[in-house]
Amino acid sequence: xxxxxxxxxxxxxxxxxxxxxxxxxxxxxxxxxxxxxxxxxxxxxxxxxxxxxxxxxxxxxxxxxxxxxxxxxxxxxxxxxxxxxxxxxxxxxxxxxxxxxxxxxxxxxxxxxxxxxxxxxxxxxxxxxxxxxxxxxxxxxxxxxxxxxxxxxxxxxxxxxxxxxxxxxxxxxxxxxxxxxxxxxxxxxxxxxxxxx
Amino acid sequence: xxxxxxxxxxxxxxxxxxxxxxxxxxxxxxxxxxxxxxxxxxxxxxxxxxxxxxxxxxxxxxxxxxxxxxxxxxxxxxxxxxxxxxxxxxxxxxxxxxxxxxxxxxxxxxxxxxxxxxxxxxxxxxxxxxxxxxxxxxxxxxxxxxxxxxxxxxxxxxxxxxxxxxxxxxxxxxxxxxxxxxxxxxxxxxxxxxxxxxxxxxxxxxxxxxxxxxxxxxxxxxxxxxxxxx
Numbered sequence: 454x455x456x457x458x459x460x461x462x463x464x465x466x467x468x469x470x471x472x473x474x475x476x477x478x479x480x481x482x483x484x485x486x487x488x489x490x491x492x493x494x495x496x497x498x499x500x501x502x503x504x505x506x507x508x509x510x511x512x513x514x515x516x517x518x519x520x521x522x523x524x525x526x527x528x529x530x531x532x533x534x535x536x537x538x539x540x541x542x543x544x545x546x547x548x549x550x551x552x553x554x555x556x557x558x559x560x561x562x563x564x565x566x567x568x569x570x571x572x573x574x575x576x577x578x579x580x581x582x583x584x585x586x587x588x589x590x591x592x593x594x595x596x597x598x599x600x601x602x603x604x605x606x607x608x609x610x611x612x613x614x615x616x617x618x619x620x621x622x623x624x625x626x627x628x629x630x631x632x633x634x635x636x637x638x639x640x641x642x643x644x645x646x647x648x649x650x
Numbered sequence: 651x652x653x654x655x656x657x658x659x660x661x662x663x664x665x666x667x668x669x670x671x672x673x674x675x676x677x678x679x680x681x682x683x684x685x686x687x688x689x690x691x692x693x694x695x696x697x698x699x700x701x702x703x704x705x706x707x708x709x710x711x712x713x714x715x716x717x718x719x720x721x722x723x724x725x726x727x728x729x730x731x732x733x734x735x736x737x738x739x740x741x742x743x744x745x746x747x748x749x750x751x752x753x754x755x756x757x758x759x760x761x762x763x764x765x766x767x768x769x770x771x772x773x774x775x776x777x778x779x780x781x782x783x784x785x786x787x788x789x790x791x792x793x794x795x796x797x798x799x800x801x802x803x804x805x806x807x808x809x810x811x812x813x814x815x816x817x818x819x820x821x822x823x824x825x826x827x828x829x830x831x832x833x834x835x836x837x838x839x840x841x842x843x844x845x846x847x848x849x850x851x852x853x854x855x856x857x858x859x860x861x862x863x864x865x866x867x868x869x870x871x872x873x874x875x876x877x878x879x880x
Contacts, residue, residue, distance in 0.1 A: 489776060490776050590788075593749050595788070603814065644739050645750075
């Protein structure tokens, strides 16, 4: 008796909620993201979950590019590979033609150079480099490299010691606290509209 | 001295062509919502052209008035925001921070100009239209409020460019998409704190008036009513 007394109100309440939900459905439901449309929605709940907790897959690069060797040879980050950072918002990733300007002649016998020469350059393909850093769409951050380079912020401040490693990995967490801390120190603008627009 | 951004709208010059509306949509990644949602009042236009018919047929006149966020100095949308998503910048912009917005929509209710818009759905672009999205502007997601920013991305870019060239910002360096696309130059944008700027000169005219000025919102958009009988 006690069990059914609790049971029926719950069932009735459930039915009422369902009925209300059905009424609400009169409004057209936004279409689920598909391959033919672009939307800001996450594709799956898992994607939303990962973004919320800041979990990102490590990028897999086409070749294990050794940053350290190139820096040892006297190149700098903004020399030719990421030169767009000097006067633009994005740093850019080098094209295979950029690699081949030097590697037509230099170290042509190394396996990685052979890979890019044969599998990419010879076929007219470009290297499918993967971005290592970058803000998620919902962060609404519009970052511009150029003013930071003019302010003489070292690349390593935000990108870690890439010069000492081979493949670039995410070693610095680009949180808002990280950005604002430096902006305060250097008396850079701190208004929301500086970055979020 | 901080900048103070202002806009002057010459209603004599406005032909109601709608180029500003189109340019604004393209510049600011404003989604279209379709006829069903538009009928429910969910269409988003950061700038709209209001039409006013005067007189009786056949003696009718049509008048236009472009209306965008008035970037009020005393903005009714700001004090009602519980999360400070709607706040005032030093340069007199009425800024909307999407990250802070939790979608209470109080600001839209408080705004007397109806220029704040709520994202009722995650916006959708049919591919390949997503390739024309402006990378300098956020693509907002469901549940946030948005509105005209005076093209703050262009203001920031202009300031960065001027600094790179080690010079002061000149009048006319920065143009929002609406002012840039206006074929009759009805919209004039500039720094109102610079007495020599085009917009300051216009604002000094006694002809100018703010929209619903008696509410005390102190708008930064000045309208110049028609004085020719078209």
